[in-house]
Amino acid sequence: PPGDILVFLTDDEETEGACRKITKEIGNLGNQVGPVKVIPLYSTLPPAMQQKIVEPAPPPLTKGGPASRKIVISTNIAETSLTIDGIVYVIDLGFAKQKVYNPRFRVESLLVSPISKTNALQRSHWAGRTQPGKCFRLYTEKSFNHDIQKRTYPAILRSNLAHMVLTLKKVGISDLVHFDFMDPPAPEILMRALQVLNYLGVLDDEGNLTKLDPQLGKVLVVSPKFKCSSEILSIAAMLSVPNCFVRPREAQKAADEAKARFGHIDGDHLTLLNVYHAYKQNNEDQSWCYENFVNHQVLRSVDNVRQQLARIMARLNLKLCSTDFNSRDYYINIRKALLAGYFMQVAHLERTGHYLTVKDNQVVHLHLSCCLDHKPEWVIYNENVLTSKNFIRTVTDVRGEWIVDIAPHYYDLENFPNCEAKRVLEKLYKKRETDKD
Numbered sequence: 001p002p003g004d005i006l007v008f009l010t011d012d013e014e015t016e017g018a019c020r021k022i023t024k025e026i027g028n029l030g031n032q033v034g035p036v037k038v039i040p041l042y043s044t045l046p047p048a049m050q051q052k053i054v055e056p057a058p059p060p061l062t063k064g065g066p067a068s069r070k071i072v073i074s075t076n077i078a079e080t081s082l083t084i085d086g087i088v089y090v091i092d093l094g095f096a097k098q099k100v101y102n103p104r105f106r107v108e109s110l111l112v113s114p115i116s117k118t119n120a121l122q123r124s125h126w127a128g129r130t131q132p133g134k135c136f137r138l139y140t141e142k143s144f145n146h147d148i149q150k151r152t153y154p155a156i157l158r159s160n161l162a163h164m165v166l167t168l169k170k171v172g173i174s175d176l177v178h179f180d181f182m183d184p185p186a187p188e189i190l191m192r193a194l195q196v197l198n199y200l201g202v203l204d205d206e207g208n209l210t211k212l213d214p215q216l217g218k219v220l221v222v223s224p225k226f227k228c229s230s231e232i233l234s235i236a237a238m239l240s241v242p243n244c245f246v247r248p249r250e251a252q253k254a255a256d257e258a259k260a261r262f263g264h265i266d267g268d269h270l271t272l273l274n275v276y277h278a279y280k281q282n283n284e285d286q287s288w289c290y291e292n293f294v295n296h297q298v299l300r301s302v303d304n305v306r307q308q309l310a311r312i313m314a315r316l317n318l319k320l321c322s323t324d325f326n327s328r329d330y331y332i333n334i335r336k337a338l339l340a341g342y343f344m345q346v347a348h349l350e351r352t353g354h355y356l357t358v359k360d361n362q363v364v365h366l367h368l369s370c371c372l373d374h375k376p377e378w379v380i381y382n383e384n385v386l387t388s389k390n391f392i393r394t395v396t397d398v399r400g401e402w403i404v405d406i407a408p409h410y411y412d413l414e415n416f417p418n419c420e421a422k423r424v425l426e427k428l429y430k431k432r433e434t435d436k437d
Helices: 012-032 047-054 076-080 117-124 141-147 162-170 187-199 215-226 229-239 249-262 268-281 286-291 296-315 329-341 400-406 420-436
Strands: 004-008 036-041 069-074 087-092 095-102 107-114 134-137 346-349 355-357 363-366 378-386 390-398
Touching (some): 004 076, 036 047, 069 076, 087 117, 215 229, 215 329, 229 329, 268 296, 268 390, 329 400, 363 378
Parallel strands (some): 087 134
Antiparallel strands (some): 095 107, 346 355, 346 378, 355 363
């Protein structure tokens, strides 16, 4: 029977793969089927491409010939999207990717997990919103009735709470332990959030709010000291918006080559700075963005965020300054400022060739999106994400001697686990003392 189809999968990679396979199989069927438009839908897809879901199915090739269809392959983003006219059939695999936070290792993981009954009902409502339809659930009725949860766990129970703790402190809630949360988070998650904010200088030892913000805010505050506050402002704004790089399935090689042209030898933070500088040097031109596979709308958002952050810095009397671009210290100063905020997110390259997160001793790998073409001994990272294995993402090369100079309060070797990183740091501390003498 005629009607468009909506399929729910788990992530963008799976979605794009399914689109390719379906398109290929339909091509093999030739004239047995009518024209079919296969459209992916996921959160990082550029808005212009997301809008394709509202386009109608192509017309039949011949009058009275096989009916045409539109097939939308989507992640769970479609659960809350606007109505897509013509959807008659929904195929629900019963899984979605959820972000889960491990406070012990400070790892945010994207895990494929069964959806809840609430999600399943939301998905089924797509079938027949505008006409009668059917939902095909690719799991048993027994699983639906007895195995899956009634509701999705609230985000507060599976998230890093540092930002939320900071917000509550700002509005004057001092006793978080006895605060009446609708869904109380685990005590360990709450205590870890308080510990992180204390190390960053956001909270004092009594848990009271200081005038500093978490990691990125810390970097902004120290950046004038390293004579790079203007550059850090741009990097902070780039980190505060969605991924600016566009990688359409029909031009992946060209998109990768374009991204490589922005790449910086010392890592991803400086690569983002290169993108922003190039965008401004090309007069914020939309066609330049299109040719270089960067999202114009995202970069416009970067400008807005940067202006907001600049106003905050002005209120705090933090001077906007830059090191001379021709100085050898230009990029070094930026990397040092980044380390001052991300000193708790450092990984060390072991002799075995893999990275180990410092203090937590978690084996991690550089993410495939990383711009580094070598393996530095020490790196800072923005995210530690678990997919098929542990990956660190948005990575920059730093030096061991900077670590002992900038964050000695955190790298106290008396309370340090025995590992290669500890032995290297011991040598660096000894060298530091010798140099003082």
